[in-house]
Amino acid sequence: MVKKKQRIEKKSPEKRGASSQKVGIVSRLKMLIHLHRQEVRNSFKGMVKTPISSFMTLAVLGIALALPGGLQVVLKNSNMLSEGWDGASRFSLYLEQSVTDDVATSLSNRLKARSDVAEVELISRQQALDEFQDSSGLGDALEQLEENPLPIVLEILPATNYSTPEASQAMLKEFRKLPEVELAQLDMQWVKRLYYLIDLADRAVFALSLLLGLAVLLIVGNTIRLAIQNRREEIEIIKLIGATNAFIRRPFLYTGLWYGIGGGLFAVILIGASLWWLSDPVSQLAGLYDSGYRLTGLSFKETFELIGFSTFLGLTGSWISVTRHLSRINPT
Numbered sequence: 572m573v574k575k576k577q578r579i580e581k582k583s584p585e586k587r588g589a590s591s592q593k594v595g596i597v598s599r600l601k602m603l604i605h606l607h608r609q610e611v612r613n614s615f616k617g618m619v620k621t622p623i624s625s626f627m628t629l630a631v632l633g634i635a636l637a638l639p640g641g642l643q644v645v646l647k648n649s650n651m652l653s654e655g656w657d658g659a660s661r662f663s664l665y666l667e668q669s670v671t672d673d674v675a676t677s678l679s680n681r682l683k684a685r686s687d688v689a690e691v692e693l694i695s696r697q698q699a700l701d702e703f704q705d706s707s708g709l710g711d712a713l714e715q716l717e718e719n720p721l722p723i724v725l726e727i728l729p730a731t732n733y734s735t736p737e738a739s740q741a742m743l744k745e746f747r748k749l750p751e752v753e754l755a756q757l758d759m760q761w762v763k764r765l766y767y768l769i770d771l772a773d774r775a776v777f778a779l780s781l782l783l784g785l786a787v788l789l790i791v792g793n794t795i796r797l798a799i800q801n802r803r804e805e806i807e808i809i810k811l812i813g814a815t816n817a818f819i820r821r822p823f824l825y826t827g828l829w830y831g832i833g834g835g836l837f838a839v840i841l842i843g844a845s846l847w848w849l850s851d852p853v854s855q856l857a858g859l860y861d862s863g864y865r866l867t868g869l870s871f872k873e874t875f876e877l878i879g880f881s882t883f884l885g886l887t888g889s890w891i892s893v894t895r896h897l898s899r900i901n902p903t
Contacts, residue, residue: 607821614825628794628830632881633837635787639780640869640877641842646772648867662727664746665754675723678751682727687742690728696721722753736766784884791830791888795823799896806900816897823893824886831885835878843868 618625666675672695679693694702699721729742739757746755799806806819846868857864869877 610822610825614822615829617822617826618829625833628790629833629837631790632787632830632834632885633841635783635790636834636838636877636881637841637845639776639783640838641845642776642779643873644842644846644867644869646769646776649772650769661757662725662729662743662746663756664725664727664749664752665756666723666725666751667753668722670723670751672723674751675725678749679725682725687730687733687738688727689730692726692728694724694726696723699724734766784880787834787881787884788888788891791827791885792892794830795827795889795892796896798823798826799893799900803900806897810900819897820890820893824889827885827889827892828882829885830889831882832878834885835881838877838881839869839874 666678670678675693675695679691682688683691727746729739733739733742743755743757746752749755809819846866850866853864853866
């Protein structure tokens with residue numbers, strides 16, 4: 572015991588001060604975490620105490636967020652559906668009459684090796700004649716021909732990264748320069764219309780997302796403003812006893828956080844319910860066209876992004892509102 576006391580006495584004042592400073596920092600950090608946990612619970616309980624008004628606010632936020640989110644899902648499904656319309660973006664290469672089957676096969680293999688080509692289908696002269704007989708109804712007349720007048724055709728599907736109008740136009744120029752090709756065709760008008768229509772829809776959804784995001788900020792800001800006005804006298808009193816603006820701001824920020832999370836979850840539920848309601852009619856319609864197409868909802872990443880975006884809007888709206896109105900409250 573004597574040795575221990577001597578060791579304690581030998582400690583310099585600087586070491587004792589440093590150790591006490593560390594204990595002070597740790598205790599402050601624990602107290603800060605405790606206060607934040609308390610405010611998180613209190614802000615949530617405050618919303619639960621007024622279920623009707625809280626639900627109405629969450630519903631408005633959810634609808635405002637579900638509109639751009641739902642349109643984004645519709646746009647994603649439209650892109651997936653348009654990928655199945657590969658026939659509209661296929662190149663048709665009509666080869667010279669002098670090209671033999673072996674030369675056509677060699678050319679097909681060379682084109683398949685290109686990075687900008689996803690698929691090449693070779694249609695022989697006999698296949699082309701048989702298809703024409705079936706579709707035209709002139710089977711008897713065509714059988715009287717001495718030789719097959721139809722050329723060998725190569726149907727080329729470009730890769731996904733090369734389906735833009737500019738890339739398709741560049742590929743078409745290259746195909747026309749091939750010595751085996753007599754005529755190369757592509758419906759550029761259709762490709763351009765589809766591409767620019769999707770781009771226009773994407774920009775429209777982005778603009779709508781910005782506008783409705785601003786609406787969410789205003790809704791949350793107005794809700795926090797009403798909460799501040801209802802607690803004005805309480806704020807004046809705690810300001811008189813020395814409370815800082817950061818301490819007063821904290822519960823309102825957590826309220827905005829809960830509104831943001833709840834609004835995002837409400838939007839996800841609305842989008843999922845809408846897709847579930849539409850899935851059966853869409854499946855029946857796709858079945859009439861012998862298609863196995865199914866609606867695709869929000870992925871995990873998209874759900875996380877929607878809730879994260881909603882949470883950010885809730886925090887931002889509450890921060891702007893509480894900072895603006897708190898500065899106007901001065902105890903007299």
